[in-house]
Amino acid sequence: MKRLVLAGGGHAHLHLMKSLVSQRWRDVEVILVTPYTRQIYSGMLPGWMAGHYSLEQCAAAIEPLAAAAGVTLHQAAVVAVSADERKIRTSTGTTFEYDALSLDTGATIDTSCLAASGATHIPVRPLEQFVVSWERLLDKARRQGACRLAVVGGGAAGVELALAARHRLLNEIGERQVTVSLLVGNELLPGHGRRIRQTVAACLVDHGIALIETRAAGAPEGLILADGSVLPVDAFLSATGVRPPAWLQESGLSLAGDGFVAVGEGQQSLSHGEVFAGGDIASRIDQPHSKSGVYAVRAGPVLTHNLYRHLHGQPLEAYSPQRRSLYLLATGPKAAIMSWNGIAARGHWVWRWKDWIDRRFMRQYQGMPSSAQGERHGTA
Ligand SMILES: Cc1cc2nc3c(=O)[nH]c(=O)nc-3n(C[C@H](O)[C@H](O)[C@H](O)COP(=O)(O)OP(=O)(O)OC[C@H]3O[C@@H](n4cnc5c(N)ncnc54)[C@H](O)[C@@H]3O)c2cc1C
Structure with missing residues (x-):
């Protein structure tokens, strides 16, 4: 049995767990280390502040998702990674050894x-x-x-x-x-x-x-x-700029100039082949891009495929992050601003569009039955 440790319940790991709900991986034990049992979606946070959503509407419940995915939840923060020893340590003092590690803990400010x-x-x-x-x-x-x-x-x-x-x-x-x-x-x-x-x-x-x-x-x-x-x-x-978590410095992982984990085309660490990273904690060396939720979401499928492939001795898939991204900014009352490829527009219709996208995104991770399901095993 191989062990995959998922550090952080960020966007990419939500996707990975959802994919495990429908198809688990044979002979792989998956452990998720994350300090909170829900993941608040930043895209809807301003709408919650403004009074348009309840917090439940803006959060993915991690416990039922992990249970349905057959993932063991360890509620704690990662406080140290020793990449050469293939170990992580958590805030509860527990140490986990791993065959593969996936980092999706986001950034700090x-x-x-x-x-x-x-x-x-x-x-x-x-x-x-x-x-x-x-x-x-x-x-x-x-x-x-x-x-x-x-x-x-x-x-x-x-x-x-x-x-x-x-x-x-x-x-x-x-x-x-x-x-x-x-x-x-x-x-x-x-x-x-x-x-x-x-x-x-x-x-x-x-x-x-x-x-x-x-x-x-x-x-x-x-x-x-x-x-x-x-x-x-x-x-x-x-909401000042992002910075890497302090524990990365001592991890032994190769870091990019901005201090985040240096990854290549398969979201794989440049120094340690069994370590992968997605979202704000990762910096693509070959195709740098801004740190935003859009890229964190897109990293989900590639991390899922490549962790599976790595653990099963298969070649990795390359992934090119999109060069342009759509930004939808909530502006207080039910209105928003969109920006795409140099075009900007503003109005209530933009809010309705954003609201539809955000609710649809969150629905994937809500209402998950906590009973174990998806006992099928196979490819990612
Ligand atoms: C107010 C606000 C609005 C935003 N709006 C947008 C938007 O509209 N569009 C957009 O593209 N981007 C937006 N962003 C940026 C977006 O939030 C981030 O780029 C995105 O959340 C990064 O996703 P992630 O999965 O890397 O990390 P996160 O979403 O930060 O998730 C990280 C997860 O890891 C957990 N974690 C943290 N530390 C540890 C640790 N040490 N050990 C274990 N687990 C840990 C956290 O609890 C969390 O569950 C916004 C940001 C903010 C603050």
Whole structure:
């Protein structure tokens, strides 16, 4: 019996487990190590913040999925990987040896420059902590009847958080009691095209969100801006850039320049053939691409095929990530902005499209019967 360890319950591993529900792999024991028993879907998180979804609608329940897939769930975080010894260690002190390891633990965010703030700081990751903190912030705003909120981070996530937060706060405590600022560093939506930047900037203006193009640091009085002025806030959310988890550094795995796991065309580690990685934790050396959910989802099928092939001594499949991706950004009320190949559009119809895509995606992982099924064995 060979052992496959799945680290993290991210998008690619949800796909892998779903594929095991219909067809298990002969002579392979599969263990999933993940700290939470659900996976909150970031694509629907702004809609939840805005009040359009319940949290259950935005989450995949991992326990029944793992049970139906015949996967053993070990609820803990990976804290160390020793790639040369083919071992991982978890936060409960358990060590697992493996024949193959698949990494899909996502990224963390770098909030070190915001640490000194006296205001409530709510980093968007881990999402499980974020959802608790956001509920607390709403309670506090309701009690105080006012909220001065900032969002630090000029990427798509920062934009969506700012628009969702304002929409919800307005509904909860009224327009005159709410101010929302978006601090974007050097520019809004770096790496995105001119059209989408213009469309998003216009949308922020329409929703009364102050766009501040400067870097911010935490200070006891609130947020301190690059010119030395202080932005007084009651709380701020951060969606600053991604960074690799600290334990990767000591793993012995070959890392890309950005510190994430260096993988090649089959999502296979460049240094250790039995290690595979998908989603934000992986960086393709041959075809670099941005870190987004779109690529994390697309990595699911290739990881599934190649882990199966590796464990059964078959040649790996090459995979080319798409060069362009569709972005659909929720904008607070049931409206959204789309961006594709230099084109940008905005409206309620975009929201309906996004809502349809997101709900359809999540339906795959919801309502899973917990009884074991899919006892067939075979190829991936
Ligand atoms: C607010 C927001 C909105 C976004 N909207 C979009 C969007 O609309 N479109 C888009 O393409 N991208 C979007 N993104 C980016 C997207 O969320 C990420 O690119 C995507 O989630 C990466 O998927 P992943 O599977 O690599 O990791 P994740 O989705 O982060 O999943 C990682 C999993 O691993 C678990 N884990 C973490 N650490 C460990 C550990 N040490 N050991 C074990 N398990 C661990 C986590 O609990 C989680 O279950 C958004 C991000 C945010 C924050």
